[in-house]
Amino acid sequence: MPAAASPQSAVPVIGPADHARVLSRVLLGPVIKGPIVRRPKAVGLAERFDADSWGVAEMQRVRARYGAGPVQLRVAGRRVALLLDPEDVHRVLNETPGTFSPASLEKRGALNHFEPKSSLVSSSERRASRRPFNEQILETARPIHSHAQAMTAAVTEEVSALLGHADFAGVLDWDAFAVMWGRMVRRIVLGTSARDDEQVTDDLRRLRERANLSYFMPQNRGLRERFLGRLQDYIELAEPGSLAAMVAQAETADDIAPHQQIPQWLFAFDAEAWATFRALSLLTAHPEAAEMARTEMAQAPDLPFLRATVLESLRLWPTTPLILRDSTVETRWRNGVLPAGTSLVIYAPFFHRDDETLPEAHRFSPELWLRDRDDTDWPLVPFSGGPGMCPGRNVVLLTSSMVLGELLRRREFTAQKPLNTDPLPGTLSPFSSRFSVRPV
Numbered sequence: 001m002p003a004a005a006s007p008q009s010a011v012p013v014i015g016p017a018d019h020a021r022v023l024s025r026v027l028l029g030p031v032i033k034g035p036i037v038r039r040p041k042a043v044g045l046a047e048r049f050d051a052d053s054w055g056v057a058e059m060q061r062v063r064a065r066y067g068a069g070p071v072q073l074r075v076a077g078r079r080v081a082l083l084l085d086p087e088d089v090h091r092v093l094n095e096t097p098g099t100f101s102p103a104s105l106e107k108r109g110a111l112n113h114f115e116p117k118s119s120l121v122s123s124s125e126r127r128a129s130r131r132p133f134n135e136q137i138l139e140t141a142r143p144i145h146s147h148a149q150a151m152t153a154a155v156t157e158e159v160s161a162l163l164g165h166a167d168f169a170g171v172l173d174w175d176a177f178a179v180m181w182g183r184m185v186r187r188i189v190l191g192t193s194a195r196d197d198e199q200v201t202d203d204l205r206r207l208r209e210r211a212n213l214s215y216f217m218p219q220n221r222g223l224r225e226r227f228l229g230r231l232q233d234y235i236e237l238a239e240p241g242s243l244a245a246m247v248a249q250a251e252t253a254d255d256i257a258p259h260q261q262i263p264q265w266l267f268a269f270d271a272e273a274w275a276t277f278r279a280l281s282l283l284t285a286h287p288e289a290a291e292m293a294r295t296e297m298a299q300a301p302d303l304p305f306l307r308a309t310v311l312e313s314l315r316l317w318p319t320t321p322l323i324l325r326d327s328t329v330e331t332r333w334r335n336g337v338l339p340a341g342t343s344l345v346i347y348a349p350f351f352h353r354d355d356e357t358l359p360e361a362h363r364f365s366p367e368l369w370l371r372d373r374d375d376t377d378w379p380l381v382p383f384s385g386g387p388g389m390c391p392g393r394n395v396v397l398l399t400s401s402m403v404l405g406e407l408l409r410r411r412e413f414t415a416q417k418p419l420n421t422d423p424l425p426g427t428l429s430p431f432s433s434r435f436s437v438r439p440v
């Protein structure tokens with residue numbers, strides 16, 4: 001049993017053996033897979049060892065040993081606290097950005113490589129104008145973005161081109177899907193003339209590769225300026241239907257740096273690609289769900305079932321496994337205090353896959369997302385939560401559900417390596433998924 005702590009004592013520090021296990025089983029995986037741009041080989045290796053299941057089991061063990069309060073450890077000289085209880089997760093997310101800043105040291109080290117003025121890594125003063133700017137362009141509160149028509153055109157045309165290729169090749173694989181995705185994203189964000197501008201994506205990729213090593217890697221300012229300059233060109237072009245056009249038309253204060261908000265959008269669309277491809281795996285493994293999705297395509301314009309399928313893909317395999325916050329003041333917890341400057345870690349797979357709490361943990365359960373959920377529910381946080389929640393989530397759900405729906409409406413897909421559905425694996429690499437394609 002954990003010892004009851006006096007209110008003044010420090011949050012318990014885990015012992016050396018537990019420390020080594022948490023490092024290797026929980027925290028190392030996301031770093032090796034690539035926090036900012038994924039390394040497909042490392043993700044493949046993690047899939048082979050089902051690395052995320054080990055991470056979840058380790059967190060359950062820590063909770064059984066130390067109780068539900070947070071626990072502390074040291075990582076590379078930093079004081080880190082792992083959250084183990086839903087109530088603490090809600091607290092940290094809801095008290096963002098005041099008590100818990102999203103602009104954590106590691107995130108700043110990483111994102112400064114390509115977007116030093118992004119809302120996500122801004123001081124709370126700057127964030128106060130940059131975050132609303134993101135919400136305004138991404139229309140965070142609206143399930144259907146006002147550019148939905150242009151987005152639909154980008155999706156249907158690019159999916160058509162993809163299917164042409166897949167019919168010829170007889171297979172849909174990640175490489176072809178990623179090419180389609182890049183074109184679609186550049187059209188939606190920058191405009192139709194950016195469709196084939198692979199340079200802009202390549203520049204961002206090179207900057208993100210440096211960002212994987214956070215502040216341990218020197219910045220390439222020349223490349224960053226070229227990349228950001230190109231984004232500025234697209235804003236000036238302001239092609240109708242693009243997010244860049246909305247940026248051009250928005251009234252902005254000087255300190256917003258509108259073009260520096262765009263890299264986060266381009267970069268984050270990658271996570272959506274992984275989630276969508278994994279959702280396709282889920283649907284091929286659950287034919288009755290694929291049938292429901294097809295029916296929905298003919299009937300419901302807002303595609304609730306397909307959206308829930310994407311959310312399930314994100315619950316089962318969260319694309320932001322570590323949600324990080326730095327505390328700005330001393331904080332009190334049920335088992336002690338943590339000083340200001342502590343890095344708080346929410347390991348999403350633990351909350352999404354805790355089979356000691358969630359009966360659906362390892363099964364495809366879209367109904368989890370179709371019933372009303374409120375802030376006090378068990379935390380399912382693929383998009384984070386509270387005031388720092390992803391402002392792009394509705395754009396994500398709109399576009400990913402359309403891509404999936406378009407694929408299913410037009411073809412039948414069979415996974416070449418069937419997915420084990422009960423239990424679903426803890427780690428699933430989208431990069432090695434391949435589907436045979438047949439007419440419907």
Ligand code: HEM
Pocket residue numbers: 102107118119120121131134138264265266268269271272273275314319320323324382383384387388389390391392393395396
């Ligand atoms: C599957 C796809 C996506 C997932 C799972 C996702 C998830 C998240 C999460 C967890 C955060 C919070 C990160 C943190 O606290 O450190 C975040 C922030 C953010 N996301 Fe997304 N995101 C996705 C796609 C997108 C897209 C496509 C856009 C834009 C078009 C977008 C725009 C943003 C922005 C601007 C922020 C920073 C918000 C802030 O400064 O508070 N995201 N996202």
